[in-house]
Amino acid sequence: MGDRSAFGRIGAVCGVAVVLIGALIVVSLGSASSAWAVDSTAKSEDGSITLHRLWGDIALDTMREISRQAFPGASSNAVLVTSGGYWDALSASSLAGALDAPVIMTDTDSLSPQALSEIKRLKVGSVYICGGTAAVSRATESQLKSAVPGITIHRASGPDAVGTSIDCAGKTRSVQKQKGEAASDTCIIATVDGYWDALSASPLSYATGAPIFLSSESGLSNEALAAIGKGGYRKALVCGGTAALSDNVEVQLKKVGVTEVTRQAGEDAYVTSARVAGFSMRNANMMVDGMGVATAHGYWDAVAGAALCGSRNSVLVLADDGYTDALDTTFFSHRDLIGSVYVFGGSAAVGDSVWNLMKQDHKY
Structure with a gap:
């Protein structure tokens, strides 16, 4: 299907994906009377690798388990996002x-x-809080203030998801300063228009x-371009093929002063995730040890999981039953480093077939 990245093979299985995502919305986001979470562990066949499956009854339980693994002690700050949509969480x-x-x-x-x-x-x-009140309501904010007296709440938001990404970038710079x-x-x-590439x-x-x-497929907004130019960014990583982000994006970036534009894309979201991981390893010294694996059929687990991986300077790839291409160039190609x-x-x-495959000494 060509160099489509976030679309690609995901599009080929969109019927299955829509059904599964619908099921996950009901199962993962609905309330449960006795929700629980667990860290399931297993060893690879040769005993050299420990696999951890972090999961719970619903997506919010999985999030809590991931947070506990990533931050076993205290944390002065937290970033809060909605489970009701992926857009603001991507930033x-x-x-x-x-x-x-x-x-x-x-x-x-x-x-x-x-x-x-x-x-x-x-x-x-x-x-x-990432996102406006349509994402995380005023009522939710008020509940938090009541439940945790003295807590300070900031909000990074814009008129839409693109605007929120611009404000998140600005607040990132402010915190760093x-x-x-x-x-x-x-x-x-x-x-x-999709969560796969941003999560990778x-x-x-x-x-x-x-x-x-x-960005939309046709190009970055004027507001985003102004923020990129004002921010003085000299390098840009474009995630996804031209069906996701057109060539115009690269032209726009160079016009606002970005001198080095690199595109990482594959024939589907899985391969794109592997190529983004490879770029991260080559250019930011990120590791495969402690890497994460998440499904492409939903964004919830990867949103929280990306923070665990990022905090440990490790990469994340997408894999599902029958779609394990990303494991070839990350997990199996660097197995001795994991x-x-x-x-x-x-x-x-993430199906048991993926879990069992990763327990093998090599991909058969």
Whole structure:
């Protein structure tokens, strides 16, 4: 199907994906009377690699389990995003990385108990909400203030997801300046019309502070271009093929002063995730040890998982039953460098066939 990245093979299985995502919305986001989470572990056949499956009854439980693994102690800050849509969450990683913070999900109209329990456990004093009140409502914000007296709440938002990505980039820079840290000279461009490519780049965004600017297929908005030009970014990583982001994006970037534009794309979202991981390893010294694996049939687990990977300077790839191409060039090609792997979500998300494949000494 050509160099389509976020579309590609995902498009070929869109019937299955829509059914599965619909099921996940009901199962993963609905309330459960006795929700629980678990870290399932296994060893590879030769005993050299430990596989961790972080999962729970619903997506918010999985998020909580990932947060506990990534931040076993306290965290002064947290980034809060909605579980009701992927758009604003795609921009959260650079801000979370600048804050050394987990990405925590909540319901839109009320504060989820999983989010509250994590914020209390971590002893969070400051929360940054990514998205406007349509994403995380005023009522949710008020519940948080009531439940955690004295907590400080900031909001990074815009009139739409593109605007939120611009504001997240600006707040990332502000946090870095407050901490006396150098800002990244690199920005990341991903489509606003799908979550796959941005999530694959999110660990890199977290680890390096390179913000993710969202774009339509035809090109970046004038506001985004102004922010990129004003930010002085000299390098850009474009994630996804020309069906996701047209060649015009590269032309636009060069016009606002970006001198080095690199595109990483594959024939589908899985291969794109592997190529983004490879770019991250080559250019940011990110590792395959501690890498993450998430499904392409939903964004919830990867949103939280990207923060775990980014905090440990590790990459994340997408894999599903029958779609394990990304494991060839990450997991199996660098197996001797890996001591542990994190699989995000239960077997309804990342299937047992993927889990069992990764336990093998090599891909048969």
